[in-house]
Amino acid sequence: MHFAPSPVYLSVRKSKGSAEAEKISLRDFVESRMPSLHLPFVPAWWLFNGHLQTVYSVLGDFSKIDNVVYQRHHLRLMDGGTLGLDFTPVDDENINPETPIIVVMHGLTGGSYESYVRAILAPACAPVEQGGLGYRAVVINFRGCAGTPITSPRLYSGGYTDDLRQSLFYLSTMFPKAPLLGIGFSLGANVLTRYLGEEGENSRLMSGCVLGCPWDLTLNNKNLLSTFIGRHVFAKGMGANLQNVVKRHASALSKEPDTLMAKCVTTALAIKKPRLDEIDNTITRFVGGTSPPFPFDSLDDYYIWASSHKALGDIRVPFLTLNSADDPIVRSAPTDSAGNGYVAICLTLGGGHLGWFEASDRIGRVKRWIKKPVLEWLRAFGEGVIHEGQRGLPLHEVDGFLKEVGRDDIGCKEVDDEAGFVVRTNKGQEGLLSGL
CATH class of the missing domain: 3.40.50.1820 (Alpha/Beta hydrolase fold, catalytic domain)
Known part of the structure; x- marks a missing residue:
């Protein structure tokens, strides 16, 4: 304590x-x-x-x-x-x-x-x-x-x-x-x-x-990816979960195909066996909240802010x-x-x-x-x-x-x-x- x-x-x-x-x-x-x-x-x-x-x-x-x-x-x-x-x-x-x-x-x-x-x-x-x-x-x-x-x-x-x-x-x-x-x-x-x-x-x-x-989040992601189990089991398990949430709602999120959200959905769903940081980098840092502060210029910028x-x-x-x-x-x-x-x-x-x-x-x-x-x-x-x-x-x-x-x-x-x-x-x- x-x-x-x-x-x-x-x-x-x-x-x-x-x-x-x-x-x-x-x-x-x-x-x-x-x-x-x-x-x-x-x-x-x-x-x-x-x-x-x-x-x-x-x-x-x-x-x-x-x-x-x-x-x-x-x-x-x-x-x-x-x-x-x-x-x-x-x-x-x-x-x-x-x-x-x-x-x-x-x-x-x-x-x-x-x-x-x-x-x-x-x-x-x-x-x-x-x-x-x-x-x-x-x-x-x-x-x-x-x-x-x-x-x-x-x-x-x-x-x-x-x-x-x-x-x-x-x-x-x-x-x-x-x-x-x-x-x-x-x-x-x-x-x-x-x-x-x-x-x-x-x-x-x-x-x-x-x-x-x-x-x-920056330090935590670095430490998570520093071990084999962290990188290939837990980071990918969480990445798959978040990708599946996006997949489940892809049609609702992509109603307007020319929007930033629709483009992010396409990019995120194209990743095979993604890690959590990869999903965060392709969709969360762009549309994980209101603008401003979203979208963020980089994943690190988002992690530091969040x-x-x-x-x-x-x-x-x-x-x-x-x-x-x-x-x-x-x-x-x-x-x-x-x-x-x-x-x-x-x-x-x-x-x-x-x-x-x-x-x-x-x-x-x-x-x-x-x-x-x-x-x-x-x-x-x-x-x-x-x-x-x-x-x-x-x-x-x-x-x-x-x-x-x-x-x-x-x-x-x-x-x-x-x-x-x-x-x-x-x-x-x-x-x-x-x-x-």
Whole structure:
């Protein structure tokens, strides 16, 4: 665990439900409210290194555990794009309007179906009488991911934060009394970190927790490509995933054949067995967000801009990061908090990329160690920390779009096309490797 030398103090209830409060540093808060971080992570004996942990996260069968049922809402954005917001639990009419909401950002090409997402949400959103936290949650599915349609000539990227920002406009309006607690995985962790740094004290999220964040994308890509397995297994696995997302939506993206997007699609689909950086170089750096700053002159320019490690110093909400030292995909992680007392950095010796599998009580089975500290963090912020109302700048409606006062270029509204349908799946998307 790494903390800044100058502490930040939180206002915390002395006991659950108590009106009495005390000031406590983030370090003392983590040490007292997250006991699992003081216990060693011991990987299952047959998943003894980061490669095996990561491969199992991709190839393991998680279809029979952590069942989560979602209800989807579609958001239409001002640029014509669409986001798929998956809410759970579906039957939430009796939930207190002040109940915390977990806002989830998934990995590179994943979605709400991912096993690492469900591993957290299944217990977090289960009723209290069944041993859960009784929270709500919403997974923000990137454009084109998890069945979300592509309705504009634009994709998503690890550096583009406006889709998360607009989703939070909607959530803040829909649940004005509920504290919003952010969780990000891998690429989604990078987006979440950048959002919190950009917003600072205006963040609509009360706290943030990121797992497997790639941080410095330039350095991370260099390190990933420096090993045979990194270059030929993981980089190509992620490249194939992103290429398949583009392929799945090629017709929607190429409606106008003379556009930059259409040309990028043709180039990206022409690459055989692409690495992630090759797809990023042919399509992401051009159309992974709005112009400006897109398109970028080079891949390095995009990676430098999109990196999240430099945002740590600007975060102004309690923020926990979790990385594994043997992660074969994220090969470098910050070991300091940029002098920011809001940031707690945890680095485990093992766990791979979004794995952290330890032996289960059942012979031959494994469970995710990461559940324990993340649920402790969520419980502590839902029940222990005193939240002083909703955060963020005022919102208003303009021509049917929900916008932030003082900013006219982005906005969102809910649309009815297929909105509200129930998503029942514990399986990944066809043609894509899960767990990344």
